[in-house]
Amino acid sequence: MTEQTSISVTRTIDASAKDVFEVLSLPENHVAIDGSGFVQSVDHGDRITETGQKFTMNMTGDHMGGDYQTDNHVTGYDKDHLLAWQTAPAGTQPPGWEWVWELTPQGPDSTEVRLTYDWAKVTDQALLKKVSFPLVKESQLEDSLNNLAAASNS
Template sequence: MANDNRIIVSRTIDAPAPEIFDVLTLPSRHREIDGSGFVVSDDRTDRITGVGQVFRMNMTGDHMGGDYQTENHVTGYDKNSLLAWRTAPAGTEPPGWEWMWELKADGSDATDVTLTYDWDKVTDKATLEKVPFPLVTQDQLEDSLANLASAVSS
């Protein structure tokens, strides 16, 4: 589902929520689940354990002229049910786009996973002129859910 400022995709994954959350909270596994092709690796980042943490990722993309780093500021954390962060180019404050993973148990062996990419809070005109939102498509977000399903089954 998409509106003018966010894309939301959902999928039921055949794994318990704690197993899925375990993958999501390890930035070293984000390349494995990324459907956009932008994530290269984490940058010596520990497991995400709460709001306020910042994790750094090595990225690549033509939109940034090649290789770059992001700092991801954790804005939502509820063990086994929610993980959210705002992304910014390394060394800057987040300009307003946010990624949110929501997990809801569907019995003991399956989880409904919702991934939201939201750029509604981006208000800086220079950022809006530079970044062609949405930078990640609905298909790429759905690929991320498929990759997550594969990651927890392996």
């Protein structure tokens, strides 16, 4: 049996890809978008405009013993089509899990959005024993897409 290393969810949002991307590419919007309940606020984060950028989020979760920060390293950027980043505890290099948002226009006012949470690149055995992947459930990813839809239509 193959071990699962990613979860993807898809939803059509009644907004243009440009409008959806505008919401996604501003880190401060992820407080409202996040369906996991981990994201509390943005510590530092300009609008994402290219790969190589980094934004820092204030987080909370029992898996980390309460409040903590993450640095999110932008690994994929294609305006109005793709946004991806790898997350790491603040001040460290990413251990391998990645969030990927793919936008496919379905017309001028409709966009199919695919959100993938991928931990296939995590190779640190100690981390794999400590963290029980997936940390975020499929239903929470679906909540993120629902929240994105609401934010894109406001």
